[in-house]
Amino acid sequence: MNRHPLNPLLSPADLSPSHPELTVIGVFNAGAVIFQGQVLLLLRVAETALKDHQIGIPLMNRHNEITIKLLNPKEDHEFDYSDSRFVAYKKANQNGRVAYLTSLSHLRVARSDDGVHFTIDETPILPEGLYENFGIEDPRITQIGDTFHIVYTSVSSRGVSVSRMTTQDFIHFERQGVILPPENKDVVLFPEKINGRYVAYHRPVPFGIGGLNIWSATSDNLTDWGHHQCIARADDFGYLNGRIGAGAPPIKTSLGWLHIFHGADAKHRYELSAFITDFNDHTLITHFLKHPLLKPEAPYELTGFFDHVVFSCGVVLKDDIVYIYYGAADSTLALAHIPMADLLGDMLPYEYID
Amino acid sequence: MNRHPLNPLLSPADLSPSHPELTVIGVFNAGAVIFQGQVLLLLRVAETALKDHQIGIPLMNRHNEITIKLLNPKEDHEFDYSDSRFVAYKKANQNGRVAYLTSLSHLRVARSDDGVHFTIDETPILPEGLYENFGIEDPRITQIGDTFHIVYTSVSSRGVSVSRMTTQDFIHFERQGVILPPENKDVVLFPEKINGRYVAYHRPVPFGIGGLNIWSATSDNLTDWGHHQCIARADDFGYLNGRIGAGAPPIKTSLGWLHIFHGADAKHRYELSAFITDFNDHTLITHFLKHPLLKPEAPYELTGFFDHVVFSCGVVLKDDIVYIYYGAADSTLALAHIPMADLLGDMLPYEYID
Numbered sequence: 001m002n003r004h005p006l007n008p009l010l011s012p013a014d015l016s017p018s019h020p021e022l023t024v025i026g027v028f029n030a031g032a033v034i035f036q037g038q039v040l041l042l043l044r045v046a047e048t049a050l051k052d053h054q055i056g057i058p059l060m061n062r063h064n065e066i067t068i069k070l071l072n073p074k075e076d077h078e079f080d081y082s083d084s085r086f087v088a089y090k091k092a093n094q095n096g097r098v099a100y101l102t103s104l105s106h107l108r109v110a111r112s113d114d115g116v117h118f119t120i121d122e123t124p125i126l127p128e129g130l131y132e133n134f135g136i137e138d139p140r141i142t143q144i145g146d147t148f149h150i151v152y153t154s155v156s157s158r159g160v161s162v163s164r165m166t167t168q169d170f171i172h173f174e175r176q177g178v179i180l181p182p183e184n185k186d187v188v189l190f191p192e193k194i195n196g197r198y199v200a201y202h203r204p205v206p207f208g209i210g211g212l213n214i215w216s217a218t219s220d221n222l223t224d225w226g227h228h229q230c231i232a233r234a235d236d237f238g239y240l241n242g243r244i245g246a247g248a249p250p251i252k253t254s255l256g257w258l259h260i261f262h263g264a265d266a267k268h269r270y271e272l273s274a275f276i277t278d279f280n281d282h283t284l285i286t287h288f289l290k291h292p293l294l295k296p297e298a299p300y301e302l303t304g305f306f307d308h309v310v311f312s313c314g315v316v317l318k319d320d321i322v323y324i325y326y327g328a329a330d331s332t333l334a335l336a337h338i339p340m341a342d343l344l345g346d347m348l349p350y351e352y353i354d
Numbered sequence: 355m356n357r358h359p360l361n362p363l364l365s366p367a368d369l370s371p372s373h374p375e376l377t378v379i380g381v382f383n384a385g386a387v388i389f390q391g392q393v394l395l396l397l398r399v400a401e402t403a404l405k406d407h408q409i410g411i412p413l414m415n416r417h418n419e420i421t422i423k424l425l426n427p428k429e430d431h432e433f434d435y436s437d438s439r440f441v442a443y444k445k446a447n448q449n450g451r452v453a454y455l456t457s458l459s460h461l462r463v464a465r466s467d468d469g470v471h472f473t474i475d476e477t478p479i480l481p482e483g484l485y486e487n488f489g490i491e492d493p494r495i496t497q498i499g500d501t502f503h504i505v506y507t508s509v510s511s512r513g514v515s516v517s518r519m520t521t522q523d524f525i526h527f528e529r530q531g532v533i534l535p536p537e538n539k540d541v542v543l544f545p546e547k548i549n550g551r552y553v554a555y556h557r558p559v560p561f562g563i564g565g566l567n568i569w570s571a572t573s574d575n576l577t578d579w580g581h582h583q584c585i586a587r588a589d590d591f592g593y594l595n596g597r598i599g600a601g602a603p604p605i606k607t608s609l610g611w612l613h614i615f616h617g618a619d620a621k622h623r624y625e626l627s628a629f630i631t632d633f634n635d636h637t638l639i640t641h642f643l644k645h646p647l648l649k650p651e652a653p654y655e656l657t658g659f660f661d662h663v664v665f666s667c668g669v670v671l672k673d674d675i676v677y678i679y680y681g682a683a684d685s686t687l688a689l690a691h692i693p694m695a696d697l698l699g700d701m702l703p704y705e706y707i708d
Contacts, residue, residue: 091595098563130584134563158584159564178582181538181569183560205561206537209452209488210513215535224578228532230484230512241445 001294001324001336006116008300008332015045018106018124019066022047022058025103026305028327030110031141031150032248032314039115039316040170041325042139042150043333045124046103046305055087058104059134060127069100085306085330101155103305105135109170115316115323116335131156131163131178140313142189142249144198149222151187151200154178162187162202164222179225180217183207186245189222190257190282198222199282201231201259203245211235212243214261216282231283232261236353237273239263247272248315248324252279255344256286260293260324262311269308271295272326276347287347294326294336304329355648355678355690360470362654362686369399372460372478373420376401376412379457380659382681384464385495385504386602386668393469393670394524395679396493396504397687399478400457400659409441412458413488414481423454439660439684455509457659459489463524469670469677470689485510485517485532494667496543496603498552503576505541505554508532516541516556518576533579534571537561540599543576544611544636552576553636555585555613557599565589566597568615570636585637586615590707591627593617601626602669602678606633609698610640614647614678616665623662625649626680630701641701648680648690658683 012024026046033040049056049068057069073081079099080088086098107125110118127136134155142149147166150173154163159182167173180187183205190199197218204215214232217225234244242265250257256276264270272294276287296308312326320340328334366378380400387394403410403422411423427435433453434442440452461479464472481490488509496503501520504527508517513536521527534541537559544553551572558569568586571579588598596619604611610630618624626648630641650662666680674694682688 155563157564158567158587159558159560160562161582177580179580181534181556181571181582182558182564183537183562184535202535204513204536206513207559207561208514208537209509210511210536213512217535219578220574221578224573224575224580226531226533226578228515228535233512 001338003298004116004335004337007298007334008328009116009335010043010110010118010120010333012331015108015120016122017047018045018126019047021049021056021068022066022104023050026105026327026331027108027333028330029138029311029313030325030327030333031139032316032323032325033141033143033148034316034318035111035148035170037113039112039323041110041112041118041314041333042141042170043108043110043120044105044137044139044313044327045108046105046135046330048103055081055102057087057100057102059100060104060132062130062133064126064128066104071100101134103135105137107136107139107152115318125173127154128175131158131161133157136163138185138313140188140246140249142191144189144191144222149189151179151189153185159183160185160205176223179223186214186247186262188246188249188259190250191252194280194282200225201246203243212245214244214246229283231277232275232285234263237263237288239265241266247312250277251315251317251322253340253344255347257282258343260312260315263292267308268306269296270311272310272312272324274343274347275350285350285352288350289346290348293338293343294324296329298328298334300332300334301328304331306330310334355692357652358470358689358691361652361688362682363470363689364397364464364472364474364687366685369462369474370476371401372399372480373401373412375403375410375422376420376458377404380459380681380685381462381687382684383492383665383667384679384681384687385493386670386677386679387495387497387502388670388672389465389502389524391467393466393677395464395466395472395668395687396495396524397462397464397474398459398491398493398667398681399462400459400489400684402457409435409456411441411454411456413454414458414486416484416487418480418482420458425454455488457489459491461490461493461506469672479527481508482529485512485515487511490517492539492667494542494603496545498543498545498576503543505533505543507539513537514539514559530577533577540568540601540616542600542603542613544604545606548634548636554579555600557597566599568598568600583637585631586629586639588617591617591629591642593619595620601666604631605669605671605676607694607698609701611636612697614666614669617646621662622660623650624665626664626666626678628697628701629704639704639706642704643700644702647692647697648678650683652682652688654686654688655682658685660684664688
C-alpha cells in the first residue's frame with residue numbers, strides 16, 4: 001500500500017460549516033464512485049457546537065432545523081464525558097448507553113479530475129426526519145443501472161439504523177427509508193445480482209449475545225431484505241474480542257468479489273484488510289490477506305477526533321490500480337493505492353475453521 | 355382479567371424430556387391458534403442438563419445433535435453465574451455479554467377441545483442449524499390463507515435473531531430462514547395486508563443507542579422486510595428505563611387492531627398491557643390501557659425459573675372472550691380471560707407526546 005504524498009487530501013479547514021453555530025471537526029469515511037469521468041466522493045462531514053465550559057450537542061429537530069442542547073460537565077453529573085464521540089448515561093440500569101453524540105454528521109459531494117484535488121459542493125445533504133436526528137454517517141455508493149444507491153448509517157435517539165437514498169445526478173437525492181433496524185452499520189451493496197437476488201453485507205451490533213460480525217442479506221427490490229446469514233466473524237480473522245465490518249462496496253476481480261473491510265481490536269484501533277468471495281456464492285470466502293492492508297501509522301491516522309483509525313467506505317478502480325479513500329482518525333480524508341495484481345497476489349486461500 | 359382456577363395449566367412435570375440427559379424446567383410462552391376446531395398451542399419447552407457441582411450447558415451442534423458442555427463455577431472463574439438464565443463473560447471488554455444460555459428451548463404442539471385440558475404431542479420441534487444452536491423460543495402463530503406462519507426467536511452463538519417457519523398441518527414444519535438479524539425478538543405478523551403489504555412488529559435490542567421499543571416493518575412476501583419504523587417507545591407507556599415488546603399477534607376488533615404486549619421495568623418485572631392501532635395505519639396507536647392488564651401476583655407468576663414474569667405469545671378469541679395464554683415466571687403456562695367488550699371499554703384515546 002502506498003499512501004499518497006499529499007495526504008490528508010481533505011481536512012476540516014477545507015469546508016465551510018453547514019450552520020453558523022457549528023464548526024467542522026471532521027471530513028472522513030467517504031463513499032467513492034466514478035461519475036461523469038470524475039472521481040466523486042460523498043464525504044461524511046462532522047460538526048460540533050463547542051462552547052466555553054459547556055458541551056453543545058447539535059441535533060436535528062423534527063422540523064429539520066439544527067438545535068443545540070447545552071450540557072455542562074461541572075453541573076450535569078448524570079452523564080459520562082470520557083469518550084470524545086459521545087455523552088453516555090451513568091445510571092446503572094442504562095449501563096453506559098449513549099445519550100447524545102457530541103457531533104452531528106451530514107454528507108457533502110466532492111469532485112476531482114485527478115482523484116487527488118477535490119472541489120467540494122457547497123450544498124450539504126443534511127439529516128432529515130425521526131431516524132436521523134443524531135446525524136447521517138459513513139455512506140457507501142453502488143451504481144446499479146443509471147441509479148446510484150447510497151446506503152448510510154442513520155443515527156437517532158431511536159437507535160443506529162441503516163437507510164438508503166438514491167440519486168442519478170448527485171444533486172437531487174431521494175430518501176428510500178430505513179432498510180435495517182437498530183443496531184446496524186457498515187452496509188455495502190453488490191453492484192449486480194447473484195443468483196437472481198440483490199446482495200448486501202451488514203454488521204449488526206447485538207446487545208447481549210454474539211460478536212460484531214459481517215452478515216449478508218438478499219433482496220428483490222433493495223428495500224426489503226431477508227435471508228440473513230453470518231458470513232465472517234471477527235474471530236475468524238484474528239480480531240478476537242474486537243469487531244469487523246464491510247468497508248467499500250465489493251469489486252469484481254479475476255479471483256472473485258474483492259472486499260476491503262475494517263477490523264478493530266478491543267481498544268478500538270481500526271485497520272483495513274481484504275477478502276475475496278466466490279462469484280456465485282456471496283457467503284463463501286475463498287481468499288484472504290494474512291496481514292492487514294493498512295494500519296494506522298501516519299501522524300494523521302494516529303491522532304485526531306478519535307485516534308488510531310483508518311476506515312474506508314469507498315474504493316475506485318482505475319488502470320488496474322485500487323485507490324482506497326479512507327477516513328483517518330475520524331478527522332481527515334486520505335488516499336492509499338495498490339496495483340490490483342499486487343493485492344490479489346497477496347491473497348491466500350481461506351479455510352473455514354470450526 | 356380472570357385467571358383460570360386450574361392455573362397453571364401446564365407445568366414441566368407434564369412433559370417428557372426430548373433427550374435422556376435433559377430435564378424439562380419450563381413450559382411457557384406459547385403461540386396459540388384455533389386449528390381444526392381445537393385450541394392448538396405451540397409451547398416453548400426449556401430443558402437443562404443439571405449435574406452435581408457443575409453447570410451443564412445444553413447445545414445443539416452442527417449435526418443437529420444435543421451436546422452438553424460442563425462448567426464448574428468453582429473452577430471456571432471467567433464466567434459470571436449470577437443470572438439463572440445465562441452464563442456471562444466476566445472480561446472487561448466483553449462487558450457482561452452472554453457466553454451461554456443455561457437452558458435449551460424447543461417447541462412442542464399441544465391440543466385441547468376446551469382450551470384448558472391439553473394433550474401434548476410427543477415429537478419435539480428441535481433447534482436446527484447455525485442460527486439455533488442455543489435454542490428456539492417464544493413462537494407466535496399467524497394464519498394467512500391455509501398456511502400458519504410461525505415467527506420465533508432463533509438463538510445462537512452468532513446472536514439472537516428472528517426466524518420464520520411454516521406449516522399447514524402442525525406435523526410438518528418448513529424452515530424459511532432468518533427474517534431479522536441480531537439482536538431482535540418479539541415479532542408478530544398481522545393476519546392481513548395493510549395498504550397492500552404484510553406487516554410485522556418487532557423489537558430490536560440495540561447495543562449502544564436507543565431503548566427497547568416496538569418497531570414495525572412491511573413486506574411483499576413475508577421473507578424480506580423493509581420500511582422499519584419505531585412505533586411505540588417504552589417511555590411512552592411509562593416503562594421508563596425498561597422495555598416493551600409485542601406479545602400476541604394482533605386481533606381485529608371494532609376499534610382497530612388489538613395488541614396485547616409486554617412491558618418490563620429496569621428490574622425485569624414483566625407485565626401485560628394492550629393498545630389499539632388504526633385499521634389502515636399500523637404505525638398509529640389510537641387507544642391504550644392506562645393500567646396494565648395483568649401483573650405478576652399469583653404464586654406461580656411470582657416465583658419460578660425467572661421471577662415476576664407474565665409473558666404472552668398467543669391469544670385466542672372465542673364467543674367474544676379474549677383468552678390470553680401466558681408464560682408464568684418462565685416456568686409454567688397459564689390462562690387468563692376477559693370479555694372483549696370489557697377490554698375495549700377500558701381503552702382510552704392515545705395521545706402522542708414528543
